[in-house]
Amino acid sequence: MSKRDLLIELGTEELPPKGLKNFAQSFHDNVVENLTKLELSFEDSEWLATPRRLAVRVTGLDEKQQDKIQDRQGPAVAAAFNNDGSPKPAAVGFAKSCGVEVEDLDRVSTDKGDRLAFQLKVSGQPTLELLEEVVKSSLAKLPMPKTMRWGNSDADFIRVPQWLLILFGKDVPNAEILELKAGRVSYGHRFHSPEAITIESPSSYDKQLMDAKVNVCLQARKALIRNQVESIGKELKANPVIEEDLLEEVAALVEWPVALYGKFDEEFLAVPAEALIATMQADQKYFHLVDSQSKLLPYFITVANIESKKPNSIVSGNERVIRPRLADAKFFFDTDKKHRLEEKQEKLKTILFQNKLGSLFDKSQRIKNLAGYLSNKVGADQSKAERAALLCKCDLMTSMVYEFPELQGIMGRYYAKNDNEPAEVAVAMDEIYMPRFSGDTLPASPTGIALALADRIDTLVGIFGINQPPTGAKDPFGLRRAALGIIRILVEKQLSLDIAELIDFSVKQFKDGSLVNNTTEEVVNFIQGRLGSWYSDKGYSSQVINAVSATGSVDLFDFNARILAVSEFNELDDADALAAANKRVGNILAKSDESEIAVSIDDTLFESDSEKTLNEMLVKLQQQVKELTEKRQYAEALKTLSQLRRPVDKFFDEVMVNADDARIKANRLKLLSMLRSLFLTIADISLLQK
Secondary structure (H helix, E strand, C coil): CCEEEEEEEEEECCCCHHHHHHHHHHHHHHHHHHHHHCCCCCCEEEEEEECCEEEEEEEEEECECCCEEEEEEEEEHHHHECCCCCECHHHHHHHHHHCCCHHHCEEEEECCEEEEEEEEEECCCEHHHHHHHHHHHHHHCCCCCCCECCCCCCCCECCCEEEEEEEECCECCCCEECCEECECEEECCCCCCCCEEECCCHHHHHHHHHHCCCCCCHHHHHHHHHHHHHHHHHHHCCEECCCHHHHHHHHCCCCCCEEEEEECCHHHHHCCHHHHHHHHHHHHCCEEEECCCCCEEEEEEEEECCCCCCHHHHHHHHHHHHHHHHHHHHHHHHHHCCCCHHHHCHHHHHCEEECCCEEHHHHHHHHHHHHHHHHHHHCCCHHHHHHHHHHCCHHHHCHHHHHCHHHCCHHHHHHHHHCCCCHHHHHHHHHCCCCCCCCCCCCCCHHHHHHHHHHHHHHHHHHHHCCCCCECCECCCCHHHHHHHHHHHHHHCCCCCEHHHHHHHHHCCCCCCCCCCCHHHHHHHHHHHHHHHHHHHCCCCHHHHHHHHCCCCCEHHHHHHHHHHHHHHCCCCCHHHHHHHHHHHHHHHHCCCHHHCCCCCCHHHCCCHHHHHHHHHHHHHHHHHHHHHHCCCHHHHHHHHHHHHHHHHHHHHHCCCCCCCHHHHHHHHHHHHHHHHHHHCCCCHHHHCC
């Protein structure tokens, strides 16, 4: 079948930079999905995007759908004809629907008898005629949080559309979408090449637009910006900091990137670097530079969307713009330092944490109590932990954090240091929010660890306690992130704590009757659920996770040690056989009443050597396993228990558990109960059966 390339480009007013990649990918995915549903095959596809356009190119696309043979069945033969053989209306109607006469119909045998039938040839439609609906539905399904309308139009889109290009080989379909007639015209750079460009073919698109000073590939623009920024860094003998999110946003703001550097007054370096960086990134989309010691330098790199003949004019303009921004940051910092953090505690009473859970002042009091309780368990000084807890939300009342919310905690550290608070208290102001995102640094100081755990546990308990758990994608209080933060801190910092005990203590810090009765259970279950997801993401099998979860362990560090051990055990040659044996044992015991199981083993009731051997092995291993599990050497304990494979196999080969003699049966059930209990001290390995 003949094939052609397809190019779709929708030109618009400037699109939201943070959503550009998502819009472009979604548009591409929707087009591909629609073509696939229409049974149109193609060789390859890609998306392209700039601030003013979304484009999709599909190479080697079928020119038309394949012709299909459709097997159709009609009424039963017995009900389709009169006694004289003349066709009844049902037969005539079926023939008409197939476009033939009754005598042209076939007959097929089915489970319900002979029926009229016909093989109908359905001709495939030309791709060119299908493109309007493909593009229209693909654009309609874009993830647009907000749309706009223009003029008197009923159409709506993310931004006002300006032109529509649809080119299938050399042909343009007769299509109108978003009140734009499809054509072969695109437009170059707004300033360098604003004239209309007639695109010759889908394959020439990139080159023609590149000649018009438009680089249509977002990834290529990112690479170009990175290279330009790094080149400027070498020129200045400095290290540019290129954060991926900022790089992508800048690449989504320009069609023809040109990196330039400017300078700001060194007096501003007295302001915390994080505040200056936040100002440069959030307001101006600048890249900052640091020296070999990671100290901020008084330079910035901006990326222009024009190749100016007077680049110094662009630089001086940016230098003029950045100065008042940095001056504001300096003013906020200097003003905030005039008042101690503790003076802002009273203001916390005016800010609600949550309507049913009180103010930020109430929350900080609860964090103080829980952090104090935690301090001895994590090696922190109780007085410092409680002091840090009382101050930890005060920086939310400062001008700097009001202007830049992402600096919460970071500015708290600077202000606490300025107030001459103990060093560990100041550090904890920042560490309470760690980890801020997946893979982020964990709190290092004992006080910071106590606060980070206390803050997250308080939030989980409070929100679950008023029955507002996360639902679907909605998680306004970041409970999933809070749970994962707790998991990472306890596991990676190797803290052996009973999470249920901590949650229960937290519950008691709330007013009586303000939380639902099963809050502790709900929060524990939620954390354990996130724990399972965390290990699943790390590549552990669901069998291993379920085997350990069955123990009901609420010590997350201990849970981790068991996961590692069971995962290692699961790779042993004996693992599957022992898992099967444990499953069999579990089933036997589940069908037995507890009264049927002997209180202790009576070796005089053994009738075979296999019973005696298994008992001796169990008695021998009990003490060894006990000593190993007390040291959390679970891998070694399971390796030790793997010695039971042959005695267990032999026992089941030679012994009938349900003996006629009740005493012998009870004795054998006791043996199996000992075996099961020994494994359950580590995990339920019956769940490992493959």
